[in-house]
Amino acid sequence: MSSSSSICIIDNDRKTCDLVSAFLTYQGYDVVTAEHNVSFFDTIRDKRVGIVIADLHLLQTVFPDFVVNARTINPLLVLIGYGRQNDKLLPIVSEESIFFLPKPLNLDELESLVMRAMEYQSLKMHDSDDSAAHHPHVLNSTMIGKSRPMQALFDMIEKVAESTATILIQGESGTGKELAARAIHQLSGRNSRNFVPVNCAAIPDDLLESELFGHVKGSFTGAYANRAGRFEMADKGTLFLDEIGDMKANLQVKLLRVLQNREFEPVGSTRSQKVDVRIIAATNKNLEELVANKDFREDLYYRLSVIPITIPALRERRDDIPLLIHNFLARFNSDRRHAVKGFSRETLGILCAYDWPGNVRELENLVERLVILKDSGVITPDDLPDKYLSGHTQVQVPELPTAEALPEGGVCLNSMVDEFENRLILQALARTGGNKKEAATLLNLKRTTLIEKLKKKNLAYIEE
Ligand SMILES: Nc1ncnc2c1ncn2[C@@H]1O[C@H](COP(=O)(O)OP(=O)(O)OP(=O)(O)O)[C@@H](O)[C@H]1O
Ligand SMILES: [Mg+2]
The missing domain is CATH 3.40.50.2300 (Response regulator)
Known part of the structure; x- marks a missing residue:
């Protein structure tokens, strides 16, 4: 603290x-x-x-x-x-x-x-x-972050939103790549047109080309009519190519062509179509490594990463954790009409120390789950799933008052010792909910001795 x-x-x-x-x-x-x-x-x-x-x-x-x-x-x-x-x-x-x-x-x-x-x-x-950077802690009313790297990211997003340059967003799973892409679109002059996401990893390879570029009737079995592709849908807007690292080599070539010429041919057609799209690509893979291993075209990589943006893992910006928790808690409380008051300090300490392999998504899911299960009251470490507790050494609360360095002018030993004693007694009573017998046990005193002390010191915790 x-x-x-x-x-x-x-x-x-x-x-x-x-x-x-x-x-x-x-x-x-x-x-x-x-x-x-x-x-x-x-x-x-x-x-x-x-x-x-x-x-x-x-x-x-x-x-x-x-x-x-x-x-x-x-x-x-x-x-x-x-x-x-x-x-x-x-x-x-x-x-x-x-x-x-x-x-x-x-x-x-x-x-x-x-x-x-x-x-x-x-x-x-x-x-x-x-x-500290001068940004508010929320970008575009969706993206939360007060840590230095996130503030720098907000700065960057605001600067690049207006241009049409291609952006490559990299970052571990759940760090907010899609959220960032949407924020860029929202803050750009293209925000009245479509933001069209395509998950390159989720669409089977043989369908991805037609999905991206569209097709003409009869170009393959099942192509019963002309169909517009995502590029066309994103005209004058933004195309978000998610999981770009999973794109197969033959499509990489075609994509490179669109990036170079701003035109493409629908599957089965020989007529090129002009298109005006802003492309944002994202991946949680290390593209440089894929390029080095010849799994991703180097020329495409350079075309995509005109403006490279990396979203840091949550464990690299731990000061965002309490803020994110606070916001998610408010949101889930209101969504579910629950009244969870907050997280105890010890719980926050555990969550801030945790490594978050699933990043913000994992944190968001955890808060939602806790709000559902808890309903009201304060969330304590006992409410956390075991994986958040394992490897975590129990936080020591409270720290006992430590003797301070002797000030120049000396001290009044009796009153300091008295104060020290009072605090320990009250802590013991607080911990046992006012039960004097248990408090006396904690202090290694007889119950009667504790009661005597309380009387002499005129201390009262809860009147019996
Ligand atoms: N900075 C943030 N502020 C608020 N919510 C966030 C933030 N970052 C991520 N989230 C939330 O976390 C979840 C995951 O974000 P998103 O889908 O953008 O991540 P991603 O990097 O695209 O993940 P993946 O690699 O798994 O696709 C979403 O529900 C998103 O709203
Ligand atoms: Mg994503």
Whole structure:
């Protein structure tokens, strides 16, 4: 986790504050608490806080200028709970960077809200990163990507869309080659005409020629009438030759001729037909290798790859994974009227570390499957199929607070040890859902000793 993504809880009601702190620490977040006085701005600055959780009422009464001041600290996302006591606050809570959590506090809701806030904040930080490309995270309302390679790809697609130059898109299976081809067509001046896809691998060799160029009546058994081919259908539009690496040698020659002369002859005809098509070819095979092995014509390869585009594998742009998950989740929730809230951090961690041999298609299918099976709630590692878990070493959440380097001015040992002890106790209680006997076992204490400590420290997790 980056240092700017810690969460600051502003202390108002000690019990709630401790509960929230213990809960979020247990979830693996880096949590700091601050006294509710002006010094919390220093805390926010010093600890590079990304999210502030505070009581709306407290903010209203004690810090009327909170929102204004908070904005001056960058980056900062404000998460304000817990009560909607005053309608005057509504304009504040509807601000895009402010998330609202109603009372009474529900820890599941809190978790899903914090997850959303974290995601939003990481997008915001990415946007403010000067070195990042300037594109929005969605191209042509379909293609999602905020990683550097995808932003560069969006840039490229926008630049080449207008030209009629032939494009060769390469990339592993499921990386979005067809999506990219469609985006190029949509962004081009040809978008009012057809986008015609042909899957060269799916059509039997003896039919592909007629499929591409059409045929005249009687040219072969079964040719009962003249039939237009895909080239003709794509006139003034775009022809998408998918799986071009599977095209047989005799057709490669014919295709080369169309690329050179912009004309072709339908099967059985001697009359050439002129055509104005923009060709985009795609393959998940390594064409250079096929050329080297003489399985693909070198001259055709050069004709096709006037503008070569490679879509990187998903594992080479892992920062797109949470964004894609977020978008697929929203889409499948709405398609199926399900209410899956999100993915727990641990699950996201596992999915970001996974290698995705099936790339975006595999991720999309997984999210759809999880939404169908889960229906509602938060997706946890237990919901994932085994293959995503194997090879993954269990993520350690939470990290115990580590002793910090001794500051110049020294520390108050007693209060630090006290704080450390409080946190461990609250984590144990959070993990056991407030069960003191089990929490005591986790801490290697007697139940009575734990209860004594809770009383002495005036700590309360859930009243019994
Ligand atoms: N960047 C992306 N944003 C959103 N959805 C994507 C993205 N990339 C791929 N997809 C989705 O993933 C699936 C696979 O994409 P597509 O069919 O374009 O891949 P492909 O590279 O042509 O795969 P194949 O080589 O198997 O034909 C589609 O449902 C597509 O919508
Ligand atoms: Mg494809």
